[in-house]
Amino acid sequence: MKLTILTALCVTAASTASCSSPTHAGDPARTAAPALAATPALWGEMKPVVSVKELMRDFIDPASDYVFDAVGIVSTQKNIVETAPKSDADWDKIRTGAVMLAEGAYLLKVPRPFAPAGDENNSTGPDPEELSPAQIKAKLEADPVLWNAKIEALRNVGLEVLAIVKRRDAKELWDAADNLDQACESCHLAYWYPGEKEFLKKLDRRLDELYGIRADRTRKLGMDPK
Numbered sequence: 367m368k369l370t371i372l373t374a375l376c377v378t379a380a381s382t383a384s385c386s387s388p389t390h391a392g393d394p395a396r397t398a399a400p401a402l403a404a405t406p407a408l409w410g411e412m413k414p415v416v417s418v419k420e421l422m423r424d425f426i427d428p429a430s431d432y433v434f435d436a437v438g439i440v441s442t443q444k445n446i447v448e449t450a451p452k453s454d455a456d457w458d459k460i461r462t463g464a465v466m467l468a469e470g471a472y473l474l475k476v477p478r479p480f481a482p483a484g485d486e487n488n489s490t491g492p493d494p495e496e497l498s499p500a501q502i503k504a505k506l507e508a509d510p511v512l513w514n515a516k517i518e519a520l521r522n523v524g525l526e527v528l529a530i531v532k533r534r535d536a537k538e539l540w541d542a543a544d545n546l547d548q549a550c551e552s553c554h555l556a557y558w559y560p561g562e563k564e565f566l567k568k569l570d571r572r573l574d575e576l577y578g579i580r581a582d583r584t585r586k587l588g589m590d591p592k
């Protein structure tokens with residue numbers, strides 16, 4: 367259904383470059399506008415420089431710090447120190463992080479090794495914490511739609527933060543930082559350390575046995591329950 371609408375749009379707007387879906391072989395709309403087939407989807411080739419692991423360490427993670435570091439509450443025995451953006455320079459930093467995340471997320475669509483050659487992650491031993499790069503790759507290849515959904519989720523938080531910067535809404539930045547954390551963690555749990563979920567469940571059961579309390583992992587850390 368969506369595809370039909372898109373095709374119709376492509377016919378009426380045959381001169382635009384945005385209708386270059388590759389799935390139209392034999393489609394009458396295609397034969398009516400053969401010039402579209404030659405329109406490249408990108409301005410040039412995308413070539414990776416580093417592995418996913420290095421892209422995380424040297425790009426995605428530092429980008430996210432612009433957002434994570436912008437809000438926070440640290441309580442010491444003496445006082446409570448709250449961090450929130452105030453000056454133009456503070457908001458500029460957050461915008462830098464948001465743009466890096468929103469744009470940089472798509473670098474994860476460029477096929478690249480998951481780790482540098484010879485790096486097997488913590489994937490060996492009896493109870494390995496992490497999947498090996500080969501295992502991560504196999505997971506992605508089995509379901510590329512999921513990988514792309516995680517990328518879109520990260521990009522969406524970048525867009526959310528950009529909108530917040532425009533409105534200078536420091537309060538909403540808290541929620542956005544939380545959403546960002548979720549976007550990172552949900553991909554890591556799916557691809558990097560999927561054993562962790564099981565581990566946390568086991569830990570909860572053990573705490574319950576020992577102390578009769580159930581750790582609530584849906585509650586935000588450091589925040590008052592609502």
Ligand code: HEC
Pocket residue numbers: 418419420422423426427430474480481487498499502513516517520546549550551553554557558
């Ligand atoms: C689309 C999936 C995905 C998203 C979204 C994602 N990551 Fe990752 N990240 C990975 C994978 C996969 C690895 C493990 C790669 C490996 O070690 O083979 C990883 C590894 C890492 C590492 C380890 C790097 C190292 O040197 O060991 C850090 C740090 C990291 N991610 C931070 C983040 C942060 C912060 C975010 C959110 C702002 C994020 N990631 C979002 C997939 C993702």
